[in-house]
Amino acid sequence: MKPRLILACLVPEDVNLRAREMFDAVIAPGPDDMTVAEVLAAAGAHQADAIAFTNTLPLNAAAIAALPPGVKIGATISVGYDHVDVAAAKARGLPVTNTPGVLTECTADHGFMMLLNAARRASEYDRIMRKGWRYRIGQGDLLGVRVTGKTLGILGMGRIGQAMAQRGRGFDMKIVYHARNRLPPELERGATYFPTFEAMLPHCDFLSLHAPANAATDKIVNAKTLALLPDGAVLVNVSRGGLVDEDALFEALTSGKLFGAGLDVFRAEPDYDMRFAALENVYLSPHVGSASRETRNAMGYRALDNIAAVLAGKGPIDPLWT
Numbered sequence: 125m126k127p128r129l130i131l132a133c134l135v136p137e138d139v140n141l142r143a144r145e146m147f148d149a150v151i152a153p154g155p156d157d158m159t160v161a162e163v164l165a166a167a168g169a170h171q172a173d174a175i176a177f178t179n180t181l182p183l184n185a186a187a188i189a190a191l192p193p194g195v196k197i198g199a200t201i202s203v204g205y206d207h208v209d210v211a212a213a214k215a216r217g218l219p220v221t222n223t224p225g226v227l228t229e230c231t232a233d234h235g236f237m238m239l240l241n242a243a244r245r246a247s248e249y250d251r252i253m254r255k256g257w258r259y260r261i262g263q264g265d266l267l268g269v270r271v272t273g274k275t276l277g278i279l280g281m282g283r284i285g286q287a288m289a290q291r292g293r294g295f296d297m298k299i300v301y302h303a304r305n306r307l308p309p310e311l312e313r314g315a316t317y318f319p320t321f322e323a324m325l326p327h328c329d330f331l332s333l334h335a336p337a338n339a340a341t342d343k344i345v346n347a348k349t350l351a352l353l354p355d356g357a358v359l360v361n362v363s364r365g366g367l368v369d370e371d372a373l374f375e376a377l378t379s380g381k382l383f384g385a386g387l388d389v390f391r392a393e394p395d396y397d398m399r400f401a402a403l404e405n406v407y408l409s410p411h412v413g414s415a416s417r418e419t420r421n422a423m424g425y426r427a428l429d430n431i432a433a434v435l436a437g438k439g440p441i442d443p444l445w446t
Contacts, residue, residue: 127435130166132158132177133201136417139424143176146428156180160187168192174431176424178202183220185212197434199427203227203284204364205444206337214445221430221442223423225283230419232287234412235362238386239276239330241407242358244268245384248404269329269356269383271295277328279321279344280335280363281307288332289315300327303335325352330360337364347372356383362413365390370397377403388413 129147131140134154143149150170152158157180158166164187167175171194177183178201188209191198198220200208205222213220241247245268252261276292278285281303289299290313299315302324306317318324321344325331331353335341345359346369353359359382361368370391376382377400384405390396393411400406414420430441 127173127431128170129431130158130163130170130172130175132163132166132175132181135201135424136420138421139428142425142428146432147174163187164190164192167195173197173435174199176201176427176431179204179207181207183208183213185209188212188216188218191218197221197431197440199430201423201427203231204336206364206366208444210444219434219440220444221427221434221440222444223426223430224442226422226426227414227419228283228287230416231284231362231413232291233416234388234409234414235284235288235332235334235360235386236291238362238388238407238409239332239358239360240271242360242384242386242405243271243330245405247407269358271297271330273297274329275300275327277301277324277331278315279303279324279331279333279367281311281315282334284362285332285334286311288334289313292330297330300324322349322352325349326354328353328357330358332360333363333367335363335367337366341367343367343369343372345369345373347375350376350381353382355381357381358383359385359387361386362388365393365396370400374399374403377405 126148129143129149131143131149131151134152134157140151150166160181163175173194174197175195176199183198198218200222203222203224208220245266272295274297276297276299278289278301281301292299300318301315302318302321344367350372377385386407388409389411434440
């Protein structure tokens with residue numbers, strides 16, 4: 125008999141196929157991911173051994189306590205895990221895993237795309253063309269800001285932050301960063317470390333966020349820290365919306381303090397703050413940093429591999445607690 129799985133989120137069909145091959149799987153029927161109530165009901169009815177989910181499922185202490193006792197592992201198909209109460213999972217003895225590494229390059233690609241698009245006003249150019257153009261644009265009109273040779277500041281220098289830095293080096297950018305710990309020289313690769321976020325900010329023509337969402341980083345980008353950036357800087361966020369005070373960001377974008385922003389994540393998703401949709405100097409995307417066919421398949425496969433390992437008694441590959 126195959127182990128029993130609840131696949132609670134919508135995934136590529138290749139991942140669904142593999143889930144059905146490896147497990148006796150209940151697949152989220154759509155059109156949306158399963159809710160906590162739906163997962164709990166399905167886990168009980170199916171006598172599930174495991175659940176796979178993503179950041180749309182808040183696996184908080186109450187949800188963990190309500191899981192049927194037969195559930196032996198929860199696997200989030202994401203690298204971020206701010207939607208998981210890791211302490212509650214540990215207290216219950218429930219292994220929970222994520223999918224680090226497999227989405228690094230794709231997310232960094234998306235982050236640098238957003239940086240370029242925000243700097244070079246891609247949204248505006250595209251709208252002009254779709255409306256038919258048909259008028260002269262003077263040499264002083266619709267000017268963006270140059271990327272090559274500028275300074276890229278990175279908050280959070282894990283895998284994705286390092287990959288973002290590598291893309292910046294391709295544009296001859298100077299890399300500065302702040303993280304909880306300084307990298308060894310072979311990973312730092314000439315980047316300049318700042319022991320505090322505030323000390324780094326005055327040096328940043330571009331600021332890219334790659335830190336996890338937690339109590340220490342909540343609204344770390346706020347009115348005070350935005351004021352420390354050079355006038356005309358560009359902000360990019362492909363990490364978590366919780367890092368940003370959106371009222372302060374809106375003020376910085378409308379006052380001219382920031383030239384622009386590229387935003388893939390928001391404090392409320394999918395019901396994000398629609399004020400940003402009205403701003404010409406913001407490039408927007410709907411939390412799709414890892415959305416390539418190859419990467420989303422790899423993420424799903426990694427979650428399934430974590431589940432298979434735990435159910436085989438081998439322990440998780442990517443544990444969130446030990």
